[in-house]
Amino acid sequence: MMRFCYVLPLALAVLAGCNSAPSTATTTAGQSAAAPADSSATATAAPGEACNVQVAGLTFTHSLNGAAQNATVAAGRLTLRSDAKRDNFNDPDGKLTNNTAPVLLTEVNNRQPFTLTANVTPEFLDMYDAGVLYVYLNPKLWQKFCFERDELARTRIVSVRTIGTSDDNNHDLVKQKNVFLKISSDTKTIGFYYSLDGRNWELARLYKNEYPATIWLGVSTQAPVGKGTSARFESCTLTQTSIKDFRRGV
Incomplete structure (x- = not known):
C-alpha cells in the first residue's frame, strides 16, 4: 500500500476554480524550484485539470482526481478530503495498483x-490513512512522503518512490497527532525530512534528483482501505532555496 506531507502559517481568502467543476478550495504554499534533467525522465503534459487553489503565498494550479473539489481553506489552513478507497500505488504484481x-x-x-514544507495533521480513521507531500511527473514517475497509519494502528513516517512500479518504506513511529514534513532539493539531491516541532529535523530518505527541468510538487490525502478521511495542512511554504546539510535537514 502507500502513503504521505507540511510548513508556514499564513491566511488568505479562499479562491478556487477548476475547469471541470467548481472548487470549494484554496491552498497555501510558496514558489518552487528544481533540478537537472536526466535522460531517463522525460517531461509530459501538465497533469490533471487546471485549477486555482490559493492559500497565502502558494497557488496550486493543477488537480488530480478531483482534489480541488475536495479542498477547503479557512484561517490559513488547507483541509483536503479523500473519498473511500483512494490511493496512489503501482503494485509490482498489479493486485493493489490504485x-x-x-x-x-x-x-x-x-x-x-527548492524546499516544500508543511505541518500535517491527518484524520486517522483506518489503515493506511495519510496526509502526504508529493514530487510528481506522471502516473509512473513520482514520490510521496506520508504521515500514515500502519497495519497495527500506529502512526508513522512512510515514503514511496515510483519508477514504473512503487516501492514502500516504513520509517519512524510518531505518537503525536501532527508532524512537519519537508522535501528539499539542491538540483542534484532530493531529501525527505520530518520534525516534531518544526525546528529539529530527522532524515527519512535521500536520492538522486533525476527529474527533468519541469516537475510538480503537491499535497494529498489518501484512504486506501477505509471509508474516507481528511488531512489538514498548515504553515505550508515553497521556497527557491535548499537546505544546507542533507544529513541534518537544515
Missing part, C-alpha cells in the same frame, strides 16, 4: 533549488 488519490500540484523549475 491511482485515484486526490492531489493538488504546483509547477516547479527543477533546475533551481
Whole structure:
C-alpha cells in the first residue's frame, strides 16, 4: 500500500476554480524550484485539470482526481478530503495498483533549488490513512512522503518512490497527532525530512534528483482501505532555496 506531507502559517481568502467543476478550495504554499534533467525522465503534459487553489503565498494550479473539489481553506489552513478507497500505488504484481488519490500540484523549475514544507495533521480513521507531500511527473514517475497509519494502528513516517512500479518504506513511529514534513532539493539531491516541532529535523530518505527541468510538487490525502478521511495542512511554504546539510535537514 502507500502513503504521505507540511510548513508556514499564513491566511488568505479562499479562491478556487477548476475547469471541470467548481472548487470549494484554496491552498497555501510558496514558489518552487528544481533540478537537472536526466535522460531517463522525460517531461509530459501538465497533469490533471487546471485549477486555482490559493492559500497565502502558494497557488496550486493543477488537480488530480478531483482534489480541488475536495479542498477547503479557512484561517490559513488547507483541509483536503479523500473519498473511500483512494490511493496512489503501482503494485509490482498489479493486485493493489490504485491511482485515484486526490492531489493538488504546483509547477516547479527543477533546475533551481527548492524546499516544500508543511505541518500535517491527518484524520486517522483506518489503515493506511495519510496526509502526504508529493514530487510528481506522471502516473509512473513520482514520490510521496506520508504521515500514515500502519497495519497495527500506529502512526508513522512512510515514503514511496515510483519508477514504473512503487516501492514502500516504513520509517519512524510518531505518537503525536501532527508532524512537519519537508522535501528539499539542491538540483542534484532530493531529501525527505520530518520534525516534531518544526525546528529539529530527522532524515527519512535521500536520492538522486533525476527529474527533468519541469516537475510538480503537491499535497494529498489518501484512504486506501477505509471509508474516507481528511488531512489538514498548515504553515505550508515553497521556497527557491535548499537546505544546507542533507544529513541534518537544515
